[in-house]
Every structure is written in C-alpha cells, then in structure tokens.
Amino acid sequence: MPKVSEEHFLQKRLHILEAAKAVFCRKGFEPTTMQDVVEASGMSRGGVYRYFSSTEEMIRALLEKNNKEFIKYINELIDEHDKMWDALEDYLQNLESEASDPFSIVVYEYFVTGWRTEERRNYLARRYENGKAIFLRLFEEGVRRGEFSPKQPLEAINSFFINVNDGISMEATLLDEKTVRVAEQIKALKMYLKQALGLTK
Amino acid sequence: MPKVSEEHFLQKRLHILEAAKAVFCRKGFEPTTMQDVVEASGMSRGGVYRYFSSTEEMIRALLEKNNKEFIKYINELIDEHDKMWDALEDYLQNLESEASDPFSIVVYEYFVTGWRTEERRNYLARRYENGKAIFLRLFEEGVRRGEFSPKQPLEAINSFFINVNDGISMEATLLDEKTVRVAEQIKALKMYLKQALGLTK
Numbered sequence: 001m002p003k004v005s006e007e008h009f010l011q012k013r014l015h016i017l018e019a020a021k022a023v024f025c026r027k028g029f030e031p032t033t034m035q036d037v038v039e040a041s042g043m044s045r046g047g048v049y050r051y052f053s054s055t056e057e058m059i060r061a062l063l064e065k066n067n068k069e070f071i072k073y074i075n076e077l078i079d080e081h082d083k084m085w086d087a088l089e090d091y092l093q094n095l096e097s098e099a100s101d102p103f104s105i106v107v108y109e110y111f112v113t114g115w116r117t118e119e120r121r122n123y124l125a126r127r128y129e130n131g132k133a134i135f136l137r138l139f140e141e142g143v144r145r146g147e148f149s150p151k152q153p154l155e156a157i158n159s160f161f162i163n164v165n166d167g168i169s170m171e172a173t174l175l176d177e178k179t180v181r182v183a184e185q186i187k188a189l190k191m192y193l194k195q196a197l198g199l200t201k
Numbered sequence: 202m203p204k205v206s207e208e209h210f211l212q213k214r215l216h217i218l219e220a221a222k223a224v225f226c227r228k229g230f231e232p233t234t235m236q237d238v239v240e241a242s243g244m245s246r247g248g249v250y251r252y253f254s255s256t257e258e259m260i261r262a263l264l265e266k267n268n269k270e271f272i273k274y275i276n277e278l279i280d281e282h283d284k285m286w287d288a289l290e291d292y293l294q295n296l297e298s299e300a301s302d303p304f305s306i307v308v309y310e311y312f313v314t315g316w317r318t319e320e321r322r323n324y325l326a327r328r329y330e331n332g333k334a335i336f337l338r339l340f341e342e343g344v345r346r347g348e349f350s351p352k353q354p355l356e357a358i359n360s361f362f363i364n365v366n367d368g369i370s371m372e373a374t375l376l377d378e379k380t381v382r383v384a385e386q387i388k389a390l391k392m393y394l395k396q397a398l399g400l401t402k
Contacts, residue, residue, distance in 0.1 A: 028314060030231070105316060112310045113229060115375050125376055152392070156385035163368040163386060164361075171364060174316050175326055184357035185364060191353070192393035 013051050016041050017065065020058040025102040029059060029110050059110055060123075067130065074134050084142030085199060092186050095165060099172035099182045108170055132158055142197065149198030157196045164189050214252050217242050218266065221259040226303040230260060230311050260311055261324075268331065275335050285343030286400060293387050296366060300373035300383045309371055333359055343398065350399030358397045365390050
C-alpha cells in the first residue's frame with residue numbers, strides 16, 4: 001500500500017475505534033450494534049464494514065491498542081526511574097488520579113459476560129497472562145538493580161498487585177472514589193508492597 | 202396465612218430460586234428468560250409467575266438470601282472465636298477452598314451490566330455498603346477485645362480486605378485458582394493484615 005493511503009487507512013480505522021469506544025462506554029458492549037457505531041462515526045455503513053465486520057472485532061482492536069499503550073507506559077516508567085519503588089509510586093499516583101474509567105467497565109463486561117464462550121475465555125486467559133508479564137518486568141528490574149529483596153515469589157506479589165489494582169479501578173468506576181476509599185486502599189497496597197519487597201527497615 | 206400453606210409457599214419459592222440460580226450460572230443473567238426458569242423448575246408458567254414476575258426479582262431475592270447467609274456466617278465466626286485473627290484465618294481458609302464460584306460471576310455480571318441503570322446502580326451502592334458494614338464488625342470486635350491496634354482506619358482496612366477478597370473470587374472463577382495464585386494472594390493479604398492490624402512484633 002502506498003504511504004498516503006496507508007496513513008488514511010489507519011486514521012479512518014482509529015476514527016471508527018474512537019466512535020465505537022464512546023458508544024460502548026455509553027451503552028455497554030453487548031447492547032451496542034454495528035448500526036450504533038456507524039451512526040456515531042458519521043461514516044457510511046459500507047465505509048465502516050470495510051474496516052470491521054463486528055463489534056467483537058472492534059473491542060478486540062481496542063483491547064490490543066490498550067495493551068500496546070500499557071507496554072509503552074510500563075517501559076517508560078522503568079526507563080525514567082533509577083529506583084523501581086519510585087516507578088511504583090508514580091504508577092499508583094496515576095491510578096489514584098484516574099481510578100474511575102468508564103472503558104474499564106466495558107472491558108469487565110466483555111469478560112464477565114463472555115466467560116461462558118470458550119474462545120473469549122481463552123482470550124481472557126491470554127490477556128491476563130500478558131498483562132501480568134508486562135508488569136512483572138518492573139518488579140524483576142527492582143530485583144536486578146539490587147533494590148528489592150522479595151519475601152514472596154515475585155509472581156505472587158505481581159498477581160496480588162494486579163488484583164488490587166483492577167479492583168480499585170472497577171470499584172471506583174462502578175461506585176465512586178470516595179466510597180471505595182481509593183487513596184487509603186493505595187496506602188494499604190504500599191504498606192503490603194514495602195514489606196513484600198523487603199523495603200522495611 | 203396458615204402455617205402449612207406458608208411453609209408450602211416458602212418451599213415452592215425456594216425451589217424456583219434454586220432453578221433460577223442454576224440457569225443463571227449456566228447461561229448468564231441477561232440471557233436468561235422467564236421461560237428458561239419455568240422449564241428448569243418443572244412448574245407451570247402460572248405457578249412460577251405467582252411467586253416472581255421477572256428474572257430481576259429472582260436475582261434480587263437470591264442476593265438477599267446470600268446477604269442473610271453472609272451475616273449469619275460472620276456472626277458465627279465472631280461468636281466461635283476468642284481471637285478475631287483466628288476468625289480471619291478461618292474465613293480466608295474458606296475463601297481459599299471455595300474461591301471459584303459460578304454464582305459470583307452472575308453477581309458481577311448483574312452489577313457490571315447494570316451500572317448504567319440508576320436504580321440498579323443505587324442497589325449496588327447499598328449492597329456494597331451493607332457488605333462492608335457486615336465485615337467491619339469482625340475488625341471492630343478485634344479492637345474491642347484489645348487484640349488489634351490498627352495502623353490505618355478500620356474502614357480502610359476493611360475496604361481493602363473486601364476488594365482483595367472479591368478480586369480473588371472473581372479471578373479464580375473467570376480463570377482458575379492456580380493461574381491466579383489464590384493461596385499466595387491470601388498469604389499476601391495476611392501479610393498486609395498483620396501489619397495493618399498491628400499484629401507484627
């Protein structure tokens with residue numbers, strides 16, 4: 001494909017994905033139809049179908065995009081900090097200020113309603129493993145740099161971290177940040193991490 | 202109502218709820234129709250409608266039933282133990298052996314897909330507050346008995362505890378107990394609790 005039309009292709013694709021994301025956040029994933037996305041995109045039906053043949057394809061593309069951004073973000077966190085504890089604090093500060101995110105509910109809905117479908121369940125399992133592997137690098141880097149002396153297997157610390165992280169984000173979006181005590185929960189997580197990573201005196 | 206027919210009424214109602222629960226677990230909450238429950242119950246359509254007019258009423262009744270059982274369980278845990286730490290260990294051992302529970306996914310589905318409906322969102326908020334209040338009693342009792350010297354507000358410890366607890370149960374059901382490292386996550390939670398409750402030497 002020549003460069004100009006490839007750029008055009010990617011721009012159009014992104015435009016559709018942004019429209020789809022907005023509709024998913026407003027209506028939920030399951031209730032959203034292709035027609036809803038067509039209307040939200042302002043494009044023709046044929047124009048949208050040239051890029052995606054189902055809302056399932058759209059949410060998968062959005063999840064892949066999310067995943068790439070997450071990898072980039074974690075890599076930057078690792079590169080920008082000498083101490084991995086500072087990287088963790090940065091990450092948690094970000095979680096605190098952006099705990100509530102309507103798209104995270106769409107993602108939960110997609111998985112919770114999809115767990116009875118084998119294909120989607122397998123996709124969820126792969127995504128969970130990938131997500132864990134991305135974040136594990138930060139903990140491993142702390143050990144490599146001689147900063148962390150873990151009291152539990154790193155994989156366990158990492159799993160616990162991700163569970164708490166996802167729970168905070170889900171609770172904060174479904175309820176509100178004050179009700180779920182986001183700031184105090186993050187303090188609790190840090191209390192655990194300091195001990196589990198051997199950072200207590 | 203005379204005693205015999207009241208008993209009959211409650212038995213029939215329970216029978217329908219058990220049938221509904223089985224269908225919800227198999228098909229999911231949203232896709233389940235009244236007709237599905239009628240078939241699963243082996244009763245007539247009119248017979249079922251005498252008790253419930255929608256699957257929404259059924260899941261609410263199941264959630265209320267769950268809630269009563271939870272209150273009873275926590276009260277027993279408090280009454281049966283001198284030390285609230287032993288009560289917590291008992292609770293967590295139970296979580297470890299029964300982390301995976303298909304009905305918990307039904308409950309998550311109900312809330313995650315329902316958060317856009319104001320009435321259901323309010324119900325979720327009340328249920329979350331009630332659930333927290335029930336468990337908080339155990340932590341308060343530990344303070345009252347002079348066993349815990351909390352390093353964070355009890356409400357925060359309690360919120361964190363419930364977040365981790367729900368996350369473990371959801372992850373273990375959606376994925377599997379080994380993948381999500383249930384036993385190690387519970388160890389991590391205990392590591393946190395010991396410190397937050399002032400039980401470390």
